[in-house]
Amino acid sequence: MKKIIITGGAGFIGSHVVRRFVNQYPDYQIVNLDALTYAGNLENLEDVESKENYKFIKADIRDAELIESVFETEQPDAVIHLAAESHVDRSIKDPLAFVQTNVIGTVNLLNAAKKTWKSDYSKYRFYHVSTDEVYGALGETGFFTEETAYNPHSPYSASKASSDHFVRAYHDTYGMDTVVSNCSNNYGANHFPEKLIPLSINNIKNNKSIPIYGKGLNVRDWLWVEDHARAIDVIFHNAKTGTTYNIGGHNEWTNIDLIKLLCKIMDKKLDREPGTSEKLITYVEDRAGHDLRYAIDPNKLQNELGWKPSLQFEEGLEKTVDWYLANEKWLNNVTSGNYQQYYELQYKDK
Numbered sequence: 297m298k299k300i301i302i303t304g305g306a307g308f309i310g311s312h313v314v315r316r317f318v319n320q321y322p323d324y325q326i327v328n329l330d331a332l333t334y335a336g337n338l339e340n341l342e343d344v345e346s347k348e349n350y351k352f353i354k355a356d357i358r359d360a361e362l363i364e365s366v367f368e369t370e371q372p373d374a375v376i377h378l379a380a381e382s383h384v385d386r387s388i389k390d391p392l393a394f395v396q397t398n399v400i401g402t403v404n405l406l407n408a409a410k411k412t413w414k415s416d417y418s419k420y421r422f423y424h425v426s427t428d429e430v431y432g433a434l435g436e437t438g439f440f441t442e443e444t445a446y447n448p449h450s451p452y453s454a455s456k457a458s459s460d461h462f463v464r465a466y467h468d469t470y471g472m473d474t475v476v477s478n479c480s481n482n483y484g485a486n487h488f489p490e491k492l493i494p495l496s497i498n499n500i501k502n503n504k505s506i507p508i509y510g511k512g513l514n515v516r517d518w519l520w521v522e523d524h525a526r527a528i529d530v531i532f533h534n535a536k537t538g539t540t541y542n543i544g545g546h547n548e549w550t551n552i553d554l555i556k557l558l559c560k561i562m563d564k565k566l567d568r569e570p571g572t573s574e575k576l577i578t579y580v581e582d583r584a585g586h587d588l589r590y591a592i593d594p595n596k597l598q599n600e601l602g603w604k605p606s607l608q609f610e611e612g613l614e615k616t617v618d619w620y621l622a623n624e625k626w627l628n629n630v631t632s633g634n635y636q637q638y639y640e641l642q643y644k645d646k
């Protein structure tokens with residue numbers, strides 16, 4: 297029996313990780329620890345919340361005392377840490393919020409784990425989920441490898457870089473069993489509609505303009521969220537202590553090409569004349585400090601642990617569109633903020 301605290305489990309990627317672990321490992325106890333910020337939505341986990349090996353704890357990782365007491369009570373064998381402020385645009389407006397959750401919150405978790413595990417790290421693991429944005433920007437060629445020097449540009453990526461360093465420092469200084477993975481951009485179901493793909497799907501559906509930064513030439517490497525969750529599973533169970541893995545699918549798209557493909561899919565799904573959705577594209581002033589290109593070299597993960605992405609992008613994008621069109625209630629609740637009432641209704645007496 298293993299007990300794993302998964303932080304940020306009510307968010308986009310976290311909910312896919314929680315679902316995967318609850319379903320694949322019925323003999324594990326999965327504790328979803330999440331503060332339910334604007335990005336945390338327990339509706340993402342309706343299908344697992346009655347399972348015996350699942351439990352939700354509402355807690356804020358910025359609160360060191362509370363986190364320590366949760367660890368004391370739960371006595372976890374492992375942590376998979378995804379809780380974070382995750383939106384670059386928000387980090388430009390309010391960098392301190394990103395330091396508080398992403399840096400101090402991570403150190404609070406490390407301290408609670410260190411105290412609970414009493415420096416006996418042979419049986420325990422702290423797995424930190426991070427982003428490729430810590431490496432900074434690439435030119436038109438080349439890839440990020442695990443050896444690429446950190447060079448973050450946004451307050452978001454600077455806070456994630458800092459948290460990665462703290463996790464590694466707890467391995468190097470105290471001998472804690474830690475693992476870090478740095479992943480490219482994710483897409484798929486349950487993605488909060490402030491991010492490019494779900495925002496564009498929602499706007500196309502409602503005949504609203506699709507804002508594209510600058511000339512739309514920034515390049516991102518997109519990975520289906522369930523492939524990321526599977527990579528986390530493989531790395532969690534097989535990585536050697538103190539190691540890092542990059543996760544990506546060699547799937548680079550300029551923003552404008554991606555949106556044009558999405559428009560084509562949306563025209564088909566909504567029975568619109570070809571070209572209708574593309575007319576909604578509107579170029580807006582570029583994001584400050586916008587990194588030109590991110591691209592991951594996932595060879596270490598593929599060669600050492602045998603992980604490969606399972607979906608072609610067009611297939612994954614179509615699946616994602618189908619999910620958003622079939623889950624109008626989820627989208628309406630999220631955009632209206634109603635999902636925050638879900639917690640009150642579901643959990644207030646528990």
Ligand code: NAD
Binds near residue numbers: 383483488
């Ligand atoms: P998200 O914003 O959808 O979810 C974040 C979750 O963390 C939410 O449920 C939120 O309630 C919770 N949270 C935020 N602050 C908290 C706090 N102080 N205490 C407890 N819980 C808190 O984010 P996501 O896109 O699912 O990203 C999850 C992780 O993966 C992040 O660490 C992010 O840096 C990393 N990541 C994301 C991507 C991506 O493309 N989305 C890519 C690579 C890595």
